[in-house]
Amino acid sequence: MIDVVIVGTGFAGIGMAIALRRAGMHSFIVLERADDVGGTWRDNRYPGCACDIPSMLYSFSFETKTDWTRAFPPQSEIWDYLRTCVAKYGVAPHIRFKSEVTEARYDERLRAWNVTLRSGETIVARVLVSGMGGLSNPMIPDIPGLQTFAGSVFHSAAWHESFDPAGKRIAVIGTGASAIQIVPAIAPVAAHLTLFQRTPPWIIPRFDRPTTVRERLLRRFVPGYAWLVRQSMYWLREFRALGFIGNTKILALAQRIALRHLHAQVQSADLRARLTPAYHMGCKRILLSDDYYPALCRDNVMLVTKPIREVRARTIVTHDGAEHEVERSFLPPASERRNSFRRSKSTDDIARASKKPGLTAPDRTSASARAVFRTSFSWSVRTQASVTTRW
Numbered sequence: 001m002i003d004v005v006i007v008g009t010g011f012a013g014i015g016m017a018i019a020l021r022r023a024g025m026h027s028f029i030v031l032e033r034a035d036d037v038g039g040t041w042r043d044n045r046y047p048g049c050a051c052d053i054p055s056m057l058y059s060f061s062f063e064t065k066t067d068w069t070r071a072f073p074p075q076s077e078i079w080d081y082l083r084t085c086v087a088k089y090g091v092a093p094h095i096r097f098k099s100e101v102t103e104a105r106y107d108e109r110l111r112a113w114n115v116t117l118r119s120g121e122t123i124v125a126r127v128l129v130s131g132m133g134g135l136s137n138p139m140i141p142d143i144p145g146l147q148t149f150a151g152s153v154f155h156s157a158a159w160h161e162s163f164d165p166a167g168k169r170i171a172v173i174g175t176g177a178s179a180i181q182i183v184p185a186i187a188p189v190a191a192h193l194t195l196f197q198r199t200p201p202w203i204i205p206r207f208d209r210p211t212t213v214r215e216r217l218l219r220r221f222v223p224g225y226a227w228l229v230r231q232s233m234y235w236l237r238e239f240r241a242l243g244f245i246g247n248t249k250i251l252a253l254a255q256r257i258a259l260r261h262l263h264a265q266v267q268s269a270d271l272r273a274r275l276t277p278a279y280h281m282g283c284k285r286i287l288l289s290d291d292y293y294p295a296l297c298r299d300n301v302m303l304v305t306k307p308i309r310e311v312r313a314r315t316i317v318t319h320d321g322a323e324h325e326v327e328r329s330f331l332p333p334a335s336e337r338r339n340s341f342r343r344s345k346s347t348d349d350i351a352r353a354s355k356k357p358g359l360t361a362p363d364r365t366s367a368s369a370r371a372v373f374r375t376s377f378s379w380s381v382r383t384q385a386s387v388t389t390r391w
């Protein structure tokens with residue numbers, strides 16, 4: 001029996017593995033269904049893919065990277081960063097690729113997990129840590145007729161690397177965080193781009209830019225400088241969070257900033273109206289972009305706000321009967337399926353078990369560790385917090 005099985009090699013799984021190594025533990029393995037590490041940042045390779053957390057914050061606190069090329073890290077740099085961490089902290093020998101976990105069953109008698117892989121192999125471990133990610137299974141929405149479409153349909157998380165958008169008529173469905181990165185990246189070369197929007201997002205300026213040589217030198221050579229930059233970014237964001245827990249003045253200010261951004265970038269009153277959210281900021285994820293609105297103002301870009309009724313061989317039909325011609329279509333992650341595998345007990349059961357009288361302190365710790373780690377979604381959210389803050 002081994003001590004710990006970790007599932008996934010995104011920030012969560014790698015962070016956990018490094019923490020175990022740093023704690024002097026060696027009896028653990030990391031199971032990854034793909035053939036490389038990186039999770040989100042390995043899988044999402046669409047044009048314009050980048051993080052909307054500043055580079056200096058989107059990293060482990062114990063492994064500060066000082067030479068990010070931009071204020072907000074592009075996908076390729078984050079993926080490289082994770083691979084560097086794996087090599088530097090000696091995690092690689094613990095990773096087993098092409099090892100998809102299909103089931104985890106807790107054996108009360110053994111007080112251990114039986115972790116089953118797709119190959120049929122079972123691994124027995126005292127503790128199971130899920131780092132499977134909350135967004136790692138892309139979901140294609142169930143739109144009538146989608147199968148009949150003659151062009152190619154793909155999710156942004158499975159971008160066809162051979163796909164060249166130049167000169168094509170393209171449809172993008174959804175206006176979430178990925179779509180607002182893809183649209184400005186491909187609109188300048190596409191023949192025509194139709195964007196289907198259900199709900200407009202609130203968008204604030206991103207202020208992305210290349211980092212200067214001076215900044216990189218300061219971060220690298222001046223003791224405490226990188227730490228100070230990170231701390232200020234962290235506390236600024238924590239301050240903003242007050243808006244979500246009841247300080248309406250902060251949200252009202254942010255909403256004003258977003259509206260000013262929209263007015264500054266979109267001259268057409270009709271387009272502005274269609275891009276103005278009808279809900280309070282904070283009800284959906286707030287997005288950051290400097291180039292999304294300008295892309296929508298292009299002559300070759302059309303924003304459609306009517307719901308999609310069906311897809312035909314070469315067109316997408318909306319509920320008002322309009323047919324929008326497309327040669328190629330793809331679907332950004334309007335939704336992702338929550339990741340999971342079959343598990344034998346609910347998190348609540350384990351949380352209750354951790355409070356059982358008679359358990360020794362180490363028992364309680366390991367039981368509550370299991371309770372915390374077993375819910376992939378909450379773990380992923382925690383990971384985001386710890387990636388950017390606590391590590």
Ligand SMILES: Cc1cc2nc3c(=O)[nH]c(=O)nc-3n(C[C@H](O)[C@H](O)[C@H](O)COP(=O)(O)OP(=O)(O)OC[C@H]3O[C@@H](n4cnc5c(N)ncnc54)[C@H](O)[C@@H]3O)c2cc1C
Binds near residue numbers: 008033101
């Ligand atoms: C397009 C996109 C953009 C994003 N942008 C931001 C951003 O700007 N800021 C931000 O804070 N967050 C962002 N996120 C969220 C991002 O997912 C998290 O920040 C973080 O990277 C999640 O890390 P993770 O380790 O929890 O999961 P992931 O990175 O999803 O890693 C999960 C890993 O588990 C593996 N796995 C899953 N199931 C199994 C299984 N059954 N068996 C074996 N292996 C399995 C997967 O292959 C994957 O390698 C974004 C997400 C996406 C999809």
